[in-house]
Amino acid sequence: MASDNMWEDVDIKFDITASQMQPCPGEKIIDILESVEDTKGNNGERGRLLVTNLRIIWHSHVIPRVNLSIGLNCIINLSTKFANSKLRGNIEALYVLAKSQTRFEFIFTNLVSGSSRLFTSVIAIHRAYDTSRMYRQLKLRGALVDNKELKLLPLEELCSKGNLGVFYITNIRVVWNATMNESFNVSIPYLQMKNLKIRDSKFGIALVIESSSQSGSYVLGFRIDPKEKLEEVSKEITSLLRVFRADPQFGVQYELESKISKVQPSVMQNVFDDVEIDEEGQSDAFAAYFADGNKERDREPVFSDHLGLAIEKLPEGVTVQSLWSVLP
Template sequence: MRNGEKIIDRLEFIEDTKGNSGDKGVLIITNLRAIWHSMTIARISLSIGYNCIQNISTRIVNSRLRGTTEAVYIQSKYNGLRYEFVFTNLIPGNTRHFTSFIGIYKAYNTSRLYRELKLRGAILQNGRLKLLMLEKMYTTVNGVWNLSSEQGNLGAFLMTNIRLVWYAESNETFNISLPYIHIYSVKIRESKFGEVLVIETTSYSGGFTLGFRIDPRERLREVTKELSSIYRIHCQAPEFGVHFINTEQIENNEPSPTLLPSPEKYDEFEDENVIGVSNSLAKYSISRSDKGDGTPKYDSSLGLAIETLPDGFTLSTLWEVIPTTNRSIE
């Protein structure tokens, strides 16, 4: 897991009904994603980031192991393609996969200020920052010029343990909220305005280059040093703002979720290249784009009209985790 990622719940005997029907697995729910892997072969797995999910609901499905039952139905979008995932709890009467998954996803959606760059947001009231849960105010720096325009705008820095905020003194709605996890670098550079503080953001947040002028020069260096220090500390243990307590788990006196240590020197990408795992994500695809499904085409082996397969795929490879041509003979 990445820094700041925490396991919130872990459920066994969960079936991936859409892509691996009939296979018992483990569903691990963290504050950033949901991970499912087979209890038989851990290599058969998938990871769903909450930012890709568009909708979560429940649906009646036909499970190979459980029969007709209610399951968690997930619709997601990634790289212009739409996918669906279905998770079925094989333990009768256990609905914790509903409460955990849906509850954590809602907590993720309502805490985006922890993780996303925000421009011109309603984050201040009468010049005071509306603090997030677990957010602490560190430093206020007045007299900071934002150099986004030719003449510059005079404002102030607000440094917390989670983000850097700048707002204009003349109009507090002209502001920027920048979580430290989106900072790529903090430097002092020469410009036509003299020495300025330059903050580069990651490509995920748009790859912006933000310039600020702070006088005098000694104060500029002090602010830069403090910001760099807070940024490094936060990156070691970032706060993503996703918190959820499963009351059902507490009432049943169930232990906190734990994970077995990963095998040493295991590289999932290297492993895929050696074994030649096929693109099993295609099993979850329901559309190639927002324009709708592909043109139906008659398949003689099935005797049915099916959606046209993407380039490089055949009907037989969609049912394989390891391509037949790459299987080793034991």
């Protein structure tokens, strides 16, 4: 799966289709909560919340086409506050602030009395996602090498190593660093590889890797001598890339403290039963989750004398001092 085609962890979607709710290759459902209310957008509606290694999915039990998909990469902040639920009254809920092109706020209330699993699962799984970005992001000049050896990630296995510069090929990524300066390096996860080919360059025949637009559309060339070795390396990476795309490893590791029955990828099957998606009215649902009323886009930046830096222009009647005063 090329990163340009993958939206699950980098987008926020409303009222998605049955096929979009199915886990993509490499996506694993980690936890399921069967009784959760979407308190902000569907207050009073009982639903199911699923947490995967890429996103949070909520759907109504009564009308499954009413649903949300929130990519873990979109989440800016997770917190717990009290909210007014039609089903539970004034109760502690999970607040999710997220941004794709627009900021949205989601509020989820666990309808199971006395259970804190909603908070612990979502917060811990998002933390596991956030701390495993090396599996998914192209990295230039990072702390990749220690004592002339690649620092392997959990679940990563070194498949081969070259010595023209130093070229590491693993089951997760390709890493190169300069022999004279180890900090001059690049880590290219297979997840971000768009094209791999051998072609002519001003330095001679080279292995050229083109990265996805999501990672910056880099074109990186590596000269490997002799030509036979270049072709061997190209075949090895192509083979590993094919295996990876069949079952991607995103690096998110989390085990529930209280074991639940093993979740199968088909868990979302039969949620939709001959339902046609009604696109009308979607804008109302979309607007319900805006983090700032009906604001459709970020306000222009202005200089704040109080803070001494540029900030987004505040709404009418709001001051920086008043914002500080509401912090706990």
